[in-house]
Amino acid sequence: METEPGDAHGPSETDAAEGDVSERTSAAASTSARETDASRLDAAAIDAERAGLMRLAYRMLGTVADAEDAVQETYARWYRLPAADRDAIANPAAWLTRAASRVCLDHLGSARARRERYVGEWLPEPVPGDSVLASTPAPDPLDRVTLDDSVSTALLVVLESLSPAERVAFVLHDVFAMPFAEIGEVVGRSPEACRQLASSARRHVRERRDGTATREQHDRVVQAFLAAAGTGDLATLTAVLDPDVVLRADGGGVVSAGRRPVVGADRVARYLLGLQEKRAGDGLEFDLREGPGGLVLVVSVGGAVDSVISTRVAGERVTDLWIMRNPAKLGLWHG
Numbered sequence: 001m002e003t004e005p006g007d008a009h010g011p012s013e014t015d016a017a018e019g020d021v022s023e024r025t026s027a028a029a030s031t032s033a034r035e036t037d038a039s040r041l042d043a044a045a046i047d048a049e050r051a052g053l054m055r056l057a058y059r060m061l062g063t064v065a066d067a068e069d070a071v072q073e074t075y076a077r078w079y080r081l082p083a084a085d086r087d088a089i090a091n092p093a094a095w096l097t098r099a100a101s102r103v104c105l106d107h108l109g110s111a112r113a114r115r116e117r118y119v120g121e122w123l124p125e126p127v128p129g130d131s132v133l134a135s136t137p138a139p140d141p142l143d144r145v146t147l148d149d150s151v152s153t154a155l156l157v158v159l160e161s162l163s164p165a166e167r168v169a170f171v172l173h174d175v176f177a178m179p180f181a182e183i184g185e186v187v188g189r190s191p192e193a194c195r196q197l198a199s200s201a202r203r204h205v206r207e208r209r210d211g212t213a214t215r216e217q218h219d220r221v222v223q224a225f226l227a228a229a230g231t232g233d234l235a236t237l238t239a240v241l242d243p244d245v246v247l248r249a250d251g252g253g254v255v256s257a258g259r260r261p262v263v264g265a266d267r268v269a270r271y272l273l274g275l276q277e278k279r280a281g282d283g284l285e286f287d288l289r290e291g292p293g294g295l296v297l298v299v300s301v302g303g304a305v306d307s308v309i310s311t312r313v314a315g316e317r318v319t320d321l322w323i324m325r326n327p328a329k330l331g332l333w334h335g
Contacts (some may be wrong), residue, residue, distance in 0.1 A: 060104040062124035074100040101186040108164035119253025126331035127289035152293025153310035170201035213313040218294040235244035239264040242317040252326030
């Protein structure tokens, strides 16, 4: 009697073939699953770099929105790479950092033209001291300036005066400790040229910040400034202001703000007291909050943040006041 396919006498050739196919299918599925898991892990590792890239881009560009755009473009460039090219990159984090820096450099190159079209004074966006953007790698005290306040308004204003290449070299080296050889790949210059860029930027920063108070002195003077403003007395407020104090305000053309700097203790004091009197019926509330460089004054109306006032202090007096009223630059202060 002939054995029928599949009867108890043993497997047929058809059964064996089907078994081979089943094993190959199972193996392929297992391999595919492992590749999918690896891909997910790679994607998670890449996305984990986002916070660091935001800290980098914010220091280079000065606003959260511009930093977010730069980081988004950086990831777009990463995922536009063929999969084989991405797999060949030994250090994705370093690649992303260099790519983000190039994006920021390009942005800074066109920033001057955009600022010329800006309504009124353009100021960098202040961030709270507990923001993830405020954290920074510890600098090397032997080779770099101390940047505990590397995202304070005072320093960001100084960085605005640097050339794009100087700013990129300074931030990458003095804040993020990138070697000059790698910085050269970003700015398209030799390592020695990048060293000179960073040195020039560092010298400029030191000159502009010469005499700046310690954090303790700064906070003490800011508290005195708030108390003096609360008295409504011109002489009392003038006493805590440097004779050459400069006040700048950024409303972005959206809310009212002085479009030109106010200079001199008497003029600044009258300007501030005039604002208080004009808005006395708005129910203004004043609070001191921690900023990256020390205390900042937060002004609220009806529980909503209306403005953030940052200061520079030297010689026990306020030398600079930066008032941010542009709603687009106050997002991190709500809540």
